Amino acid sequence: xxxxPKLGLSHITDAGLGExxxxxxxxxxxxxxxxxxxxxxxxxxxxxxxWRAALSKAxxxxxxxxxxxxxxxxxxxxxxxxxxxGHPSQIFSPNRS
Numbered sequence: 001x002x003x004x005p006k007l008g009l010s011h012i013t014d015a016g017l018g019e020x021x022x023x024x025x026x027x028x029x030x031x032x033x034x035x036x037x038x039x040x041x042x043x044x045x046x047x048x049x050x051w052r053a054a055l056s057k058a059x060x061x062x063x064x065x066x067x068x069x070x071x072x073x074x075x076x077x078x079x080x081x082x083x084x085x086g087h088p089s090q091i092f093s094p095n096r097s
Contacts, residue, residue, distance in 0.1 A: 009077045014055055014069070021048040021076060028083070039079050051076045 012020055025041045025048065028034045051072050058069035 009080065014073065017073060017076065018048055018052045018055065021051070021080060024080060024083070037083055039083060044076075044079055044083065047072070047076045047079055 009017075009020075021044060025044050028037055028041050028044075051069075054065070054069040054072040058065040
C-alpha cells in the first residue's frame with residue numbers, strides 16, 4: 001500500500017509545512033499498513049522538529065539562518081515525497097535559491 005502524494009508542497013507556506021508534516025506523521029502512525037514506511041516516522045518527526053527550529057530562527061535572523069531554513073525545508077519536502085512515492089525526490093537542490 002502506498003501513501004497517495006498530495007501535490008503542491010511548494011505551495012504550502014512555511015508556517016503551514018510543520019503542521020502538514022505532523023498531520024502526515026500522525027496518519028502514518030495510525031495506519032498499520034504504513035508501519036514500514038521509509039523514511040520512518042521517527043526520522044520525519046526529527047526533521048519536522050529541525051524544520052520548526054530553523055523556521056523560528058530565520059524569523060528576524062541572518063541570511064545564513066534563512067539559507068538554513070530553506071535547506072531544511074527542501075529536505076523535509078523530499079522526505080515527505082519519498083515517503084509518499086518511494087522514489088527519491090529531485091525537488092531540492094543545494095543550488096536552489
